[in-house]
Amino acid sequence: xxxxxxxxxxxxxxxxxxxxxxxxxxxxxxxxxxxxxxxxxxxxxxxxxxxxxxxxxxxxxxxxxxxxxxxxxxxxxxxxxxxxxxxxxxxxxxxxxxxxxxxxxxxxxxxxxxxxxxxxxxxxxxxxxxxxxxxxxxxxxxxxxxxxxxxxxxxxxxxxxxxxxxxxxxxxxxxxxxxxxxxxxxxxxxxxxx
Amino acid sequence: xxxxxxxxxxxxxxxxxxxxxxxxxxxxxxxxxxxxxxxxxxxxxxxxxxxxxxxxxxxxxxxxxxxxxxxxxxxxxxxxxxxxxxxxxxxxxxxxxxxxxxxxxxxxxxxxxxxxxxxxxxxxxxxxxxxxxxxxxxxxxxxxxxxxxxxxxxxxxxxxxxxxxxxxxxxxxxxxxxxxxxxxxxxxxxxxxx
DNA sequence: CTCGAAGTAAACCGATCGGTATACATGGAC
DNA sequence: GTCCATGTATACCGATCGGTTTACTTCGAG
Numbered sequence: 001x002x003x004x005x006x007x008x009x010x011x012x013x014x015x016x017x018x019x020x021x022x023x024x025x026x027x028x029x030x031x032x033x034x035x036x037x038x039x040x041x042x043x044x045x046x047x048x049x050x051x052x053x054x055x056x057x058x059x060x061x062x063x064x065x066x067x068x069x070x071x072x073x074x075x076x077x078x079x080x081x082x083x084x085x086x087x088x089x090x091x092x093x094x095x096x097x098x099x100x101x102x103x104x105x106x107x108x109x110x111x112x113x114x115x116x117x118x119x120x121x122x123x124x125x126x127x128x129x130x131x132x133x134x135x136x137x138x139x140x141x142x143x144x145x146x147x148x149x150x151x152x153x154x155x156x157x158x159x160x161x162x163x164x165x166x167x168x169x170x171x172x173x174x175x176x177x178x179x180x181x182x183x184x185x186x187x188x189x190x191x192x193x194x
Numbered sequence: 195x196x197x198x199x200x201x202x203x204x205x206x207x208x209x210x211x212x213x214x215x216x217x218x219x220x221x222x223x224x225x226x227x228x229x230x231x232x233x234x235x236x237x238x239x240x241x242x243x244x245x246x247x248x249x250x251x252x253x254x255x256x257x258x259x260x261x262x263x264x265x266x267x268x269x270x271x272x273x274x275x276x277x278x279x280x281x282x283x284x285x286x287x288x289x290x291x292x293x294x295x296x297x298x299x300x301x302x303x304x305x306x307x308x309x310x311x312x313x314x315x316x317x318x319x320x321x322x323x324x325x326x327x328x329x330x331x332x333x334x335x336x337x338x339x340x341x342x343x344x345x346x347x348x349x350x351x352x353x354x355x356x357x358x359x360x361x362x363x364x365x366x367x368x369x370x371x372x373x374x375x376x377x378x379x380x381x382x383x384x385x386x387x388x
Numbered sequence: 389c390t391c392g393a394a395g396t397a398a399a400c401c402g403a404t405c406g407g408t409a410t411a412c413a414t415g416g417a418c
Numbered sequence: 419g420t421c422c423a424t425g426t427a428t429a430c431c432g433a434t435c436g437g438t439t440t441a442c443t444t445c446g447a448g
Binding site for chain 1: 370
Binding site for chain 2: 393394395396397398
């Protein structure tokens with residue numbers, strides 16, 4: 001994802017793990033580099049040797065989160081029956097390893113990162129990728145032009161994800177999936193290309 | 195809104211105005227009390243005399259934002275034709291005074307405020323109020339049980355509001371309104387109580 | 389005339405911020 | 419056998435954090 005520095009060493013990976021936990025739990029601005037280094041059992045110098053700046057570490061955190069999430073999504077999508085777009089809602093409801101009870105890490109990040117922060121580009125790319133994936137699945141499973149429906153589902157998903165972060169339960173995801181299902185029920189399969 | 199301290203003096207009001215601007219623009223965690231006091235042309239002591247803590251000032255900022263937003267919403271709703279639920283989308287698209295180009299202040303706040311922060315209760319109450327208002331308008335205009343439709347519209351609205359903050363344009367609100375309209379078109383008026 | 393509320397100005401508290409510097413250890417590759 | 423990457427440990431930089439304190443105005447109400 002973009003040009004973020006990937007961790008190559010052990011220390012770099014431990015730093016990334018510690019940073020991910022702290023950033024997600026307490027917010028990016030609220031977490032200091034010293035705390036990250038301590039949590040990783042590493043010195044600040046090592047952190048700066050590996051990532052160069054807090055901003056770069058933040059961008060890497062988000063890029064790695066996207067990578068892990070995307071892999072989990074593909075697994076689910078591959079195993080799902082048509083219409084597979086519903087599997088995206090299921091993936092947001094619970095994806096194994098990643099913590100989610102505080103809501104979407106990208107939504108949380110977007111609220112804290114200004115327009116010129118390198119992490120913001122990762123967030124924008126992530127959201128665009130999810131949206132494109134929804135549309136791809138719709139077109140492959142239903143045929144025809146599904147841009148409007150994809151947009152509807154993407155917004156629904158985004159709203160439910162926020163709501164989950166607000167009340168701490170995945171209920172909104174379940175409700176959103178129900179709404180999505182009824183939208184898909186109303187969309188006839190279109191095998192002919194217009 | 196809840197038990198937040200309302201500003202009574204001139205200095206208190208100027209502090210709130212300055213805090214609102216800075217919190218919304220740069221994030222709550224990233225803004226310090228010294229900066230707020232300076233922007234308001236006031237000393238830190240006055241800030242603490244008026245609000246007692248940064249947390250209380252944050253809660254007041256959110257409560258005031260809700261008050262202003264709610265007043266603007268009611269004005270629009272009162273002037274709107276049925277189905278008036280669409281007016282809520284229009285209100286999110288552009289409401290006169292309040293800045294919105296960075297997205298919803300409550301969504302941004304929710305990403306930064308932990309569960310025990312007094313401001314979080316204001317956010318939860320705000321979102322619940324909007325959702326209840328949508329349902330009220332639906333029931334009054336369409337009749338019947340509209341809980342499911344209200345939930346669908348509320349999630350759609352939430353998602354579009356986040357998207358707006360992400361790309362800086364109100365386009366997502368327009369698209370969400372279109373989706374909402376087609377949902378409402380599919381919902382028959384039900385004058386009889388089941 | 390006085391008293392208290394509301395304010396300014398400025399110093400102070402300990403802690404933390406992001407980031408840099410210097411000095412030293414380890415261990416595998418050439 | 420040496421050299422370089424990777425690391426630890428620690429001190430330091432100036433700035434800022436949320437919050438408190440002391441001393442001094444200013445001004446309207448009683």
